[in-house]
Amino acid sequence: MQKKWWKESVVYQIYPRSFKDTNEDGVGDLKGIIENLDYVKFLGANVIWLCPIYKSPNDDNGYDISDYRDIMNEFGSMDDFNELLKEAHKRDLKILMDLVVNHTSDEHRWFVESRKSKNNEYRDYYIWKDSKNGKEPNNWGGSFAGSAWEYDKNTDMYYLHCFSKKQPDLNWENPKVRKEVEDIVMFWLDKGIDGFRMDVINMISKDQTFPDGVKAEGSLYGDKDSVIMNGPRVHEYISELNAKVLSKYDIMTVGETPLVTPKIAMKYVGEDRKELNMVFEFEHMDIDRDESSFIKKPFDLVKLKNIFTKWQKGLENGGWNSLYWNNHDQPRVVSRFGDDGSYWDKSAKMLGTCLHMQQGTPYIYQGEEIGMTNVSFEDIKDYRDIGAINHYKEEVEIKGKNKDDFMNYLHELSRDNARTPMQWSGSENAGFTKPGVEPWIKINPRYKEINVENQINDPNSIFNYYRKLIKIRKENEIVVYGRYDLILEDDKEIYAYTRTLDDKKLLVICNFTKNEPMFCMPEDIKYASFKTVIGNYNMDDGEIKNIKLKPYECKVYILQ
Numbered sequence: 001m002q003k004k005w006w007k008e009s010v011v012y013q014i015y016p017r018s019f020k021d022t023n024e025d026g027v028g029d030l031k032g033i034i035e036n037l038d039y040v041k042f043l044g045a046n047v048i049w050l051c052p053i054y055k056s057p058n059d060d061n062g063y064d065i066s067d068y069r070d071i072m073n074e075f076g077s078m079d080d081f082n083e084l085l086k087e088a089h090k091r092d093l094k095i096l097m098d099l100v101v102n103h104t105s106d107e108h109r110w111f112v113e114s115r116k117s118k119n120n121e122y123r124d125y126y127i128w129k130d131s132k133n134g135k136e137p138n139n140w141g142g143s144f145a146g147s148a149w150e151y152d153k154n155t156d157m158y159y160l161h162c163f164s165k166k167q168p169d170l171n172w173e174n175p176k177v178r179k180e181v182e183d184i185v186m187f188w189l190d191k192g193i194d195g196f197r198m199d200v201i202n203m204i205s206k207d208q209t210f211p212d213g214v215k216a217e218g219s220l221y222g223d224k225d226s227v228i229m230n231g232p233r234v235h236e237y238i239s240e241l242n243a244k245v246l247s248k249y250d251i252m253t254v255g256e257t258p259l260v261t262p263k264i265a266m267k268y269v270g271e272d273r274k275e276l277n278m279v280f281e282f283e284h285m286d287i288d289r290d291e292s293s294f295i296k297k298p299f300d301l302v303k304l305k306n307i308f309t310k311w312q313k314g315l316e317n318g319g320w321n322s323l324y325w326n327n328h329d330q331p332r333v334v335s336r337f338g339d340d341g342s343y344w345d346k347s348a349k350m351l352g353t354c355l356h357m358q359q360g361t362p363y364i365y366q367g368e369e370i371g372m373t374n375v376s377f378e379d380i381k382d383y384r385d386i387g388a389i390n391h392y393k394e395e396v397e398i399k400g401k402n403k404d405d406f407m408n409y410l411h412e413l414s415r416d417n418a419r420t421p422m423q424w425s426g427s428e429n430a431g432f433t434k435p436g437v438e439p440w441i442k443i444n445p446r447y448k449e450i451n452v453e454n455q456i457n458d459p460n461s462i463f464n465y466y467r468k469l470i471k472i473r474k475e476n477e478i479v480v481y482g483r484y485d486l487i488l489e490d491d492k493e494i495y496a497y498t499r500t501l502d503d504k505k506l507l508v509i510c511n512f513t514k515n516e517p518m519f520c521m522p523e524d525i526k527y528a529s530f531k532t533v534i535g536n537y538n539m540d541d542g543e544i545k546n547i548k549l550k551p552y553e554c555k556v557y558i559l560q
């Protein structure tokens with residue numbers, strides 16, 4: 001297996017809006033990140049992924065970019081960014097930028113021009129279509145409710161927007177668009193950044209026949225995603241970007257790719273493919289929800305084990321996994337797959353262990369390292385996510401779905417669960433912004449109990465447990481490169497697996513329940529001695545052939 005720095009890295013994801021506010025306007029900013037680089041360094045991560053910081057009218061919190069070469073006013077200036085990059089590099093921290101090029105903002109200069117007339121030189125930068133029988137060009141629904149097409153009176157045509165109507169999709173069929181993207185990518189790489197996370201990058205190539213999508217029961221629109229993802233020319237486009245720009249720099253790239261299987265993923269990340277280093281898959285995130293009907297499904301551990309194992313095995317030859325539980329689009333994992341009540345501390349540590357001991361590059365989302373939890377806003381008015389707000393309108397106000405059911409869905413799965421401000425301390429506003437200032441989104445009421453200040457000096461905290469997980473990875477090749485194998489496949493309570501490198505095995509045992517199941521070592525695992533690596537309870541085992549696990553207990557051993 002080829003060794004690479006990005007395989008040995010741990011990424012810390014920052015959502016700048018909610019990280020740290022330094023000028024008392026209730027919005028996090030670049031200075032707030034600079035102030036806390038030492039915090040990230042202390043945690044032990046060595047790469048920072050910044051969610052979009054470019055100029056944006058913030059319809060979708062920066063995922064709607066109006067100028068790719070400038071910084072969002074609320075976040076600061078290009079000087080601030082230059083300082084951030086310099087200060088990060090001084091500490092050996094790398095910076096990954098978010099590249100959002102499936103769409104722009106409707107306030108981007110290109111779109112402002114494009115909508116002016118049918119023969120404007122920017123017209124073909126976007127996807128314009130005539131109406132069909134007096135209606136939208138096809139039945140696609142947008143990811144944030146409503147149709148994916150917006151009628152524009154000016155030229156009597158529709159434009160495609162897979163997300164909000166303020167996020168028109170770029171037309172990658174147009175070579176000029178591809179050239180623009182190359183130039184933007186080069187602009188940032190020449191500044192010295194260390195790579196990109198590429199937003200919904202497998203959506204960029206649309207089937208030019210624009211076929212209808214399948215309409216699920218109860219749905220107003222057809223499903224565009226299964227038509228659009230991994231489109232006909234996507235590999236051509238990414239290879240081109242790689243050949244012309246990416247390959248000229250020593251960087252890391254990770255593509256956000258909904259609806260991929262390991263087989264499809266290998267086309268993006270296979271070492272021989274020269275496209276991307278990693279992708280974010282969604283299979284393990286879709287395990288407990290049905291996004292088309294807004295229903296939370298029960299969690300099923302055996303299913304989760306199967307998914308992870310499929311990915312671990314599917315990419316082990318010539319590919320590489322990204323490992324994540326959390327990001328700015330997902331609810332908090334301790335509330336989702338753990339227990340944020342009595343077993344908050346134990347389950348947060350267990351989940352961290354289960355993920356960090358796998359093969360791949362781990363991504364930690366801000367606040368995960370202190371076990372931040374979901375939030376239940378009672379009123380839809382407290383939600384900020386355009387997805388939550390638009391879907392509420394469509395489901396509750398238009399389709400008449402039960403309001404409490406929908407609010408419960410948001411409590412469990414809304415993206416805003418991840419977006420409440422970082423909890424630095426127990427003082428008013430959680431140290432995110434000055435007391436008295438109103439933050440852009442409400443603080444999670446549990447900040448008094450769950451915050452950095454409480455945990456940073458406590459050797460038994462979740463924070464220090466994460467530090468240890470990272471340290472173990474950095475000090476043990478087996479954690480990075482060892483082969484993964486699932487054991488106790490059918491066990492409904494325990495997720496256990498081994499990692500193998502040369503004559504060593506790492507054994508990882510995780511109890512996903514509040515029960516006390518028995519772990520029984522499979523016969524075929526042979527070893528002469530064992531050594532304790534990490535665990536979330538005291539590890540005083542005399543023998544490890546049969547272990548009665550405590551609630552949410554995890555244990556990691558080296559066997560030799």
Ligand code: GLC
Pocket residue numbers: 060063064100163199200256328329
């Ligand atoms: C990605 C981002 C998400 C955003 C969407 C549209 O899924 O992670 O936050 O809303 O793309 O850009």
Ligand code: CA
Pocket residue numbers: 021022023024025026027028029074
């Ligand atoms: Ca601010």
